[in-house]
Amino acid sequence: MAAPRSITRILKSLPTSRNACSYHRRRSRASWLPAEVLAKRYSSNTATVAAAAASPSTEQTTSFPSPSPAPSGGNNSIINKQAQTTSDLPLKTYNVTKADARPKLSEHHKITFDEKKTLVPWEEGKTSHFQHVWMRDHCQCSECFHPETKQRVFDTFSVPKNIQPDIVEAEEKGMKIKWKNGGHESFYTWEWLHLHSYNPRLERYISPQFKFWGSEIAEGPPEVEYEDVMGSDAGVGEWTRKIRKYGFCYVNGVPVTPEATKELVERIAHIRHTHYGGFWDFTSDLSKKDTAYTTLALGVHTDTTYFSDPAGLQLFHLLSHTDGSGGQSILVDGFRAAKILREEDPTAYRILSNVRIPSHSSGNHDSSIQPYAPFPVFNHHPVHGELILVRWNNGDRATMDRWDDPADVGRFYEAARAWNDVLKRRENEYRDQLVPGRPLIFDNWRVLHGRAAFDGKRRLCGAYISRDDFMSRFVMSNSKREDVLKAL
């Protein structure tokens, strides 16, 4: 297990969060693709952000951008329909077929190429440089890129490394290249070229726009209707959009059975199996050796900090609670709480962004689940630097016995205490009693959950869904597939 670096060295080495913030402030927001799609694609081998010092997204929106004008697509288009039914579309989508949304070539300069690269001058005044080997590798024709599987079937290394075009032509919808060494023809639309321009980058990453909340969310928690979710992909789009925006969402009107609950969860994606099984139907019988299977109070935490890839979503459906009371649920918006800590105690934030915490799940006699490495509480995206994952479970924290500098031990506990104080403030807690027929689903990478102690017989069912499976369903049920494919 890697030894954590000395906190002292960490604190001296990191730019101030101000720098990190300035990075966020500098970015433009021009883009015609949904943030979530770009986020997947936005990558750089040389991340320029000191991720560890970065701050959570400072974008706390009070409302989502009003939907762009309804696309000229048919009335059945999913975006068109949603544009009419909800104003909280987190995905800014233009109708790319609208002429004014399509990138345009410069009227004054022509496409040129030399022995290494093709230069594409844009109307906006920038010129993209595309190396020939890169262009050939990214040929999108059906011989090189499987039209059904969307996989490259072209052997990248079958062409000479100094491959060059014979002819480059600008056509109405894009650029055609006829290559030397065999005459293969490639065609790239202007949209594709503009979107994937890497020197310079022309498309900007847009931060996902989360709606942060505290105890006031109790006045109007996000919710959807069971019939809508089960009845259409648009209904799943609304459900996943609200989970993405708020970090949690209720579903009203769900039959109070494990079967209906399992079917509901699977409207998002296949269930993630763990050492607790797949779909769980559990009570306080210690059938699994975890405190969730007891009547004890559980402080707010995120689940599965002991997995290298923590569960993305978790759903709880209270099926019954008889002969007793208690068990009230507590939710805390971890991204908002992290922002509060960063503002109140930036040193604590940096410490919890760097000190790696070992974790484990070892109650069941046949397993001891541990991640491939210890991870900090606050985990930032390695490219754009925004807070993307909160890992916090004080009960599942293993022995912290790797310290470069023993003086760091005290600093860590001070930082953890400051974090705990933020989590425990009443104004940051959303407390609610789960009721049968109204399951709760939440983003386990963002929202911490806990429960009050209880007595009597309390039966819950639910499941985990992996993060990547959730994000896929969220993007695909809120965007046109062609837009998603273009961004790959």
Ligand SMILES: C[N+](C)(C)CCCC[C@H](N)C(=O)O
């Ligand atoms: C599977 N089910 C939700 C019933 C219990 C999960 C226990 C989760 C564990 N305490 C953790 O924090 O990861």
Ligand SMILES: O=C(O)CCC(=O)C(=O)O
């Ligand atoms: O029993 C509950 O309401 C929640 C249990 C819990 O926190 C968990 O399973 O992680």
